[in-house]
Amino acid sequence: EFSGLDRFLRDSFEEMDRRKTEALILDVRNNGGGDDDQGKLLFSYLIDKPFQYYSDLVVNSLSLDFAKYATGASQLPAENFQQGADGRYHLVGHPNWGLQQPTSPTFRGDVLVLMNGGSFSTTAEFLSQAHYHHRATFIGEESGGGYYGNTSGFMPILTLPHSKLRVVIPLVRYRVAVSGCKEPSHGVIPDREVRYTIEDVLAGRDKEMELALYLLSSRHNEIPPPSSMTQQEGIPRATPGPAF
Numbered sequence: 001e002f003s004g005l006d007r008f009l010r011d012s013f014e015e016m017d018r019r020k021t022e023a024l025i026l027d028v029r030n031n032g033g034g035d036d037d038q039g040k041l042l043f044s045y046l047i048d049k050p051f052q053y054y055s056d057l058v059v060n061s062l063s064l065d066f067a068k069y070a071t072g073a074s075q076l077p078a079e080n081f082q083q084g085a086d087g088r089y090h091l092v093g094h095p096n097w098g099l100q101q102p103t104s105p106t107f108r109g110d111v112l113v114l115m116n117g118g119s120f121s122t123t124a125e126f127l128s129q130a131h132y133h134h135r136a137t138f139i140g141e142e143s144g145g146g147y148y149g150n151t152s153g154f155m156p157i158l159t160l161p162h163s164k165l166r167v168v169i170p171l172v173r174y175r176v177a178v179s180g181c182k183e184p185s186h187g188v189i190p191d192r193e194v195r196y197t198i199e200d201v202l203a204g205r206d207k208e209m210e211l212a213l214y215l216l217s218s219r220h221n222e223i224p225p226p227s228s229m230t231q232q233e234g235i236p237r238a239t240p241g242p243a244f
Contacts, residue, residue, distance in 0.1 A: 005038055013045045017105035023216050024107060027114040029140060029208065033121025036153075036174075037095045043129045044103040046111060046136075052177040053100050053129065057091035057153070058084075059171050066169070070156035076171065091153070091172060111136040112215065114208040115190065119143040121152055125176050127188040132178035137215065140194050140208045143187030149174040 016024065026042075033039075040053045062076050080093030091097065113136045115127060124145020130136045131147075153172030160167060183189070192215075194207045 006041065009041060009045065013103075013105055013107055016107060016109075021107075021109060023110040023112070025112045025114065025209070025212050025216075026136070027209075028119050028123045028127070029114050029116045030118035031120075031123040032118065033123050033145070033152075036122055036125075039122040039126035039129075040096050040100060041103065043126050043135075044100060045105075045107050046130065047102050047133060048106045048108070050099050050101055051129070051133070052098070053096045053125075054094070054149075054175060055177040056173070056175040057094050057097065058088045058173050058175070059091070059154075060088055062089055064156070064171075066158055067156070069158045069161060070169075071159070076154055110216065110219070112212045113138050114140050114212060115143050115188065116141040116208075117144045119187075120145040121150060124187055125149065125174070128176045128178045131188045132180070137192070138188060138190045139192045139212055139215075140190050142189050145187055146185070147176075147181040147187055148178065148184055149176045 043051075043053070059076065059081070062078050062081060064070065064076070067075065076089075077093070080091055081089040082092045084090050111130070113127065113130065115123075115138060119127060120143075124143045124147075127138070127143050127145070128147050128149075131138065151170045151173050153170060153174065155168050155170045158167045158169055159165070192211055194211060196205075196207065200207060
């Protein structure tokens, strides 16, 4: 049974398969994330072999000393966790736990991803997987979310007893199944960095999309580079980004 984004992805990739689409632009700028399994599902259409999405999902304890100050997800579902030899609790009941399977039809064409510092959480996990598996060209800014994961998942809201301030405490350490990043404290670094001037913003330009369309058209020798795409305007020439 498909619903929401699941149905949209299924219908979109089936339509692209029928049309023999050769290139896909994915715009995840300012996408702060969402359900964990949606990032995995999107990636599963871009790869043709089984893959591991998370290397671990772990919390230090199922007993929360601060639970009396918490509302929302204050109690962790113990039935979904398994205590490991390290003494910590691993979220083995998560749908992204273990080996994942590709989803048909597999998209085998070129993929260009537009991203920026607003690309967090589930979105950043998808970006890390696509980068690690060399499945896309990345355009824009470094992702806001870390290359190797984040702390999120169950997030009780604490009301501090004296100040009455409300604080969100993420409990689960998400470790994405990737490796080789030379700057582990960073997110995904774009292959093509895009910078904006004040004039660009006032003019309402979308320089990431401009560059993506140019890169695709130039691969087929359709158009010359627009005169507006200069080093001074922040769109670099054909030089590769950092290699991990």
